[in-house]
Amino acid sequence: MASITAPEKPVSPLAKIASLPIDTVKYVAREPVLTGGLLYLLTRGPPHIRERILQPFRNNLLSANGAARLASLITILKLLTAWGAVKKANKALNRLALNNWTLGRPGASFRFGNTKEEIVVITGGSSGFGYEMVKGFSKYARVIVLDVSPFPAELSRLSDVHYYRCDVTDNAQVQSICEDIRRTHGDPSVLINNAGIGIGKTVLETSNEECEKLFKVNLISHFVLIREFLPAMLRMRKGHIVTIASMASFVAAPGLLDYCCSKVGALYLNDGIRAECLSRYPGGEGICTTSVHPSWHSTGILKGQEDALKKHGIHPDPPSNVSNLVLKQVLKAKSGRLVVPASEEGKTGLRGYPVWLQDVLLGNVFKRKDEFGFGKNL
Structure with missing residues (x-):
């Protein structure tokens, strides 16, 4: 975001x-x-x-x-x-x-291509990063989309693309739909936890209900879907779990604290699932895990703020920049951490800097409280 x-x-x-x-x-x-x-x-x-x-x-x-x-x-x-x-x-x-300490591909091979033997589940596929990923993956696999928003007509016309209206904050509904997916289409080998929301308020401006919903969408749903689909991936000895996190995974930004905390959790979930697959689950060495950390991109989270962002010199990149990298990463069956754009990669180590230096770099020392930032009118 x-x-x-x-x-x-x-x-x-x-x-x-x-x-x-x-x-x-x-x-x-x-x-x-x-x-x-x-x-x-x-x-x-x-x-x-x-x-x-x-x-x-x-x-x-x-x-x-x-x-x-x-x-x-x-x-x-x-x-x-x-x-x-x-x-x-x-x-x-x-x-x-x-990449699980291997140069090659442990476990069974993926079969992407015209035969579309693999099944890719994408949450939040009706817009933003998800919209672009549906278009990309539809050329190589069967695609299952979970989204509470209506499905765009242009995506519904793609072959082997199936849409389920699903509120990922409703655990019972998610579990029921996952059972239907397995029964109707088979076991997915790729899970892309993409659905996400942002509020853009300070802690004191955010209600308990808003905060709870954000964590359910941005983090809890990841746990639920992993529990649904990882067991079959382990049996097949192949799978790829992609976590769309954020550059917000690496800092506590004022006005975005709930969002940042959810993205820190998403990053840790990605890293923890990788560790559990390596050390706890038979067949886990065949499971790829990739976390994705976009910076400013034109998605629904920024909708309505474009003009205000431009006034502050922010020009979001197109979401295809992210979706193209995710598609490439999954097709080559490699685990990793994607920072988009790559020029932002040096900022992932910001948490390791001295606190005083973090404050200087983030503008917490001399920045006026009426300057640009979330949790206020842009």
Whole structure:
């Protein structure tokens, strides 16, 4: 739904061009292959290549104290290469761990394609991310949609797409519909817990009823549906549980506390189910788990606030950016954690920062109470 940091102003094309040299330097500095290659050429490479690299700087940067400055550059390259290599290794190990510590596909193989042997259940499929995912998955599998909202006519015309009007806050209704799905269509191998709502009020402005409904939709329904469909996935030795969480999983944002808490819970449920599948359930190694963390995207949660958001420099991305990544992730049968856009990934570690630094970055220190934020009139 929402970014966890202050909104950024849109960047003009001219500003993008002007920042290109700086962006290039940043890119090179973060790539250990590039910094390591340059380090090798400057320290162990052929003399004529080393001289060709340094020649443009002989009459300026290296004209005075050239040897000392070159030594400093080499030290910086060593640090950048080591730091970059550690980050790359950490990222690779995280991907390996999230994919149940295997490079391949444990358990039985999925059969996506024209034969549509797999069944994908999507909650909240009538709009937003769910709407786009229904369109995407309908090409490769049979799709079951659970949503309290009416089903769009254009989706109902898709082949092998079936809609159940379902209030996911009603546990008895959910269980009854799940039984009907198994009896009529078979056992789903993919569950996408996508349905979600937001209130956008402070704790004191939110009623108990509103808060309870939000948690039932955004979190409790996940537990109910996992209990319904995971047992068959374990028997089949294949399954994929996709949790649509949020960048709000990583911070307690004023005016969104109930939403953030539900998304923290969704993230922990995803991680906990992965751990239980690895350590408790026979056949659990064949179950994929993926949590998805979108930033600002044009979904129903932001409906009616578009103009106000633009005034504050927020331009939500289309929901297809998220649905396309989810489709790709499920089709390749890999577990993972998707941050959309990927540029937001660094913010997932915000909770590990010192509290004082979190306050500064989130604007809790100097921010006026009448500035932009949820829980007030935008």
